[in-house]
Amino acid sequence: MVKGQVIFASFWKRVFAYFLDFFLLTFVILSPLIDPFESKFGENISEAFNFTFGWDYFFLTVVIGFLILLYWSVMECWFGQSIGKMFFGISVQSTNKKQISFIQAIIRNITKLSLILLFLDTFYMFIKKKHQRFFEVLSETQVVVEVVQ
């Protein structure tokens, strides 16, 4: 390995890290909000759509979206990696190999608010045969194998 060489994190490591973070978010951070969500909108999706979406739904959606974005952005900006990425030994850096800014972190994680957007964002990697999602290209960030210093 040449000094200063960038080793991109493998796709599957990134996927597993994402799912680990996803479970942490769902069952730890968002767990206090699951009960009110279910009680307001039903436990299954068909029941949920029988309700008129109103203020409660909007508020909960905004809060959950905010927490999701906050988790990934702060973790990657402060520590260079989320807990999932720590577990799989990968980290995020700027394309100039520096620590990413908060704005960069928000831009690269914005698609995590929607699975469809994240899928499309990730699909870009396969089309362009790159190691970066579309929003990683936009934010000038990349996910690399963690460098032990």
Place this chain on the structure above:
Amino acid sequence: MMTKAVKALLFLFCLWLFSFSLNFVFFNENINFPGNEEIVVIPVQGMITLDGGSSFLTSSTSGKVIAQRIKEANEDPFVKGIVLDINSPGGTVLGSKVVVDELKKVDKPVVAVISEYGTSGAYWVASQADYIVADDLSIVGSISVLGSYLEYGGLLDDYNVSYQRLVTGEYKDISSPYKEMTSEEEALIMDRLQGIHDYLVVDVAEGRKMSVEDIQELADGLFYLGQDGINNGLVDYIGVKEFAINLTKELAGVSGGEVSEYTEERGFFDDFFKKYLSYSFYYIGVGIGSTLFSVDAQGLNIEV
């Protein structure tokens, strides 16, 4: 100096704390914010039976499900009032009673709106609401009990088929459709039907805050139009669902608020038969048609 992992976990805990605080402040059952209020519309549509279900010819709505929805609405701190959207000819005694029993426990404003018809067991349900709203041409009332059934004894005789009576108790086959009912058996059944009738009359009178005598006078099985209902006390207001929702909001002291409505999934045959039967007297107080569709193994099916 804290390691990166410890800092990360600390941050995770902070986020959880934030989430927990939000839940405590905004979704605490004891704290209500303006705008959180909700009026729930619960449909009571079609024939009411205890468990509901459908067959090729017809379907019924479950009294248990309606009662459960009423219970949930009553326990939900966001729900400030309940509207019962009634379009039903009634149903089985217990199917209606479970709904009535649950309504008696409700401590929130309840308004029943009768659209096309709210008769018999469905009117019993409506009577437990604070107010009844109906269209001036809605069909209401028909406070009585039905236990009629088809008897095939004569038909079997015509075809030289005999009913072999094998019972260990004298009245075990009291309502069997395969034999002619004796006058003694008829008296016994009528006595029980009268018992249910009296129970129904007292309950409706209590619900409507009218005297038992007044309801007794109206409880001859006859149906009334909404406008007649205003005159005889069976209906409080002439109006439609929107009126009922606004009335509920007014009673609950809710100015804006969401209106949440349960919807019923109906199959092709439900719609087909609903349209077909709309033109018959089936809808008037559960007629012979419903008995045809719901005769059980014993023949007799008591409906209100």
